[in-house]
Amino acid sequence: MxxxxxxxxxxxxxxxxxxxxxxxxxxSALARSVGPKRGAxxxxxLAAGVGGFFLARYLLAKRAAAAVAEPETPAPRVKPIPSxxxxxxxxx
Numbered sequence: 001m002x003x004x005x006x007x008x009x010x011x012x013x014x015x016x017x018x019x020x021x022x023x024x025x026x027x028s029a030l031a032r033s034v035g036p037k038r039g040a041x042x043x044x045x046l047a048a049g050v051g052g053f054f055l056a057r058y059l060l061a062k063r064a065a066a067a068v069a070e071p072e073t074p075a076p077r078v079k080p081i082p083s084x085x086x087x088x089x090x091x092x
Contacts, residue, residue: 031039 034042
């Protein structure tokens, strides 16, 4: 029983190592074909996208916290002017 488990784990490890080796070689081949300048541009665009997402989350959370901290003040109560009131002393 233990030998079977040992063989199975060895097979899984061997295939995982094979996948990692294959992925590593294809990644390095891709890096060589793209070049450092294009790779740096792509990395910058990716960083700007991720940074923009976190900046938007930060600003929205800050706005929500400010809205909770300062409730909206009610408008001052103003007595409406009746429509039949005189406009000035000359018209009275």
